[in-house]
Amino acid sequence: xxxxxxxxxxxxxxxxxxxxxxxxxxxxxxxxxxxxxxxxxxxxxxxxxxxxxxxxxxxxxxxxxxxxxxxxxxxxxxxxxxxxxxxxxxxxxxxxxxxxxxxxxxxxxxxxxxxxxxxxxxxxxxxxxxxxxxxxxxxxxxxxxxxxxxxxxxxxxxxxxxxxxxxxxxxxxxxxxxxxxxxxxxxxxxxxxxxxxxxxxxxx
Numbered sequence: 001x002x003x004x005x006x007x008x009x010x011x012x013x014x015x016x017x018x019x020x021x022x023x024x025x026x027x028x029x030x031x032x033x034x035x036x037x038x039x040x041x042x043x044x045x046x047x048x049x050x051x052x053x054x055x056x057x058x059x060x061x062x063x064x065x066x067x068x069x070x071x072x073x074x075x076x077x078x079x080x081x082x083x084x085x086x087x088x089x090x091x092x093x094x095x096x097x098x099x100x101x102x103x104x105x106x107x108x109x110x111x112x113x114x115x116x117x118x119x120x121x122x123x124x125x126x127x128x129x130x131x132x133x134x135x136x137x138x139x140x141x142x143x144x145x146x147x148x149x150x151x152x153x154x155x156x157x158x159x160x161x162x163x164x165x166x167x168x169x170x171x172x173x174x175x176x177x178x179x180x181x182x183x184x185x186x187x188x189x190x191x192x193x194x195x196x197x198x199x200x201x202x203x204x
Contacts, residue, residue, distance in 0.1 A: 006095035020078050027178040031077055039084050040098060046076040103178050107141045 004012070012034050019026055032040055050071055059065040071079070112137040118128035132142040 004034075005099060006092045010085065010092065013081055013088060017078065017081050017085065018046045020074055020081070023074070026077075031081065035080070035084055039080060039087075042083070043077065043080045046071075046080060047073065050076060103141065106139075107136060107144075110135055110139055110141065111144055 016026060016031060032043070035043065040097075050073075053069060057068045058069050059070055083192065111132045114132040115128050118131045123131065129145070133145050133147065136143050
């Protein structure tokens with residue numbers, strides 16, 4: 001399985017958190033797959049702490065459990081996942097910049113390797129440049145000549161993921177009223193989009 005970037009981790013963490021809050025059953029491996037080694041250790045420590053706490057301090061009512069700090073496995077998992085989400089959000093910009101640098105380095109390597117190979121094969125300069133740019137297109141990267149291609153590049157997809165993660169981050173900080181207003185706006189935009197499609201195809 002390819003390594004997930006920060007935007008993908010955020011999206012999956014938010015999904016798991018929502019599932020846990022809805023009391024859905026989630027396999028342990030599916031939770032741990034989104035955690036770093038340090039975060040997995042925090043989960044182990046949290047669960048072990050609860051085992052010891054419940055041995056040492058008995059509680060008969062829900063109020064007593066709350067006062068003593070008792071937590072269910074689901075609550076411990078939620079706490080760890082929310083902390084992991086906060087860490088992922090904090091590192092989102094740095095992760096994006098790292099991937100941008102990696103994409104730029106890969107772009108340069110592919111271009112100049114292809115250009116050099118074409119020159120060695122006896123191609124003229126312009127043909128070698130075209131060949132190198134075509135290699136970038138095949139790799140899903142932006143061309144050096146600035147020519148646009150029809151398909152989305154890997155960088156375009158990463159920008160879209162970044163925007164989606166930032167939107168999710170903003171939504172998490174909204175009040176209930178603000179979220180309701182946002183949903184109304186998004187629903188209104190969907191209706192407008194359907195109307196435009198209907199006009200194109202001669203429908204009302």
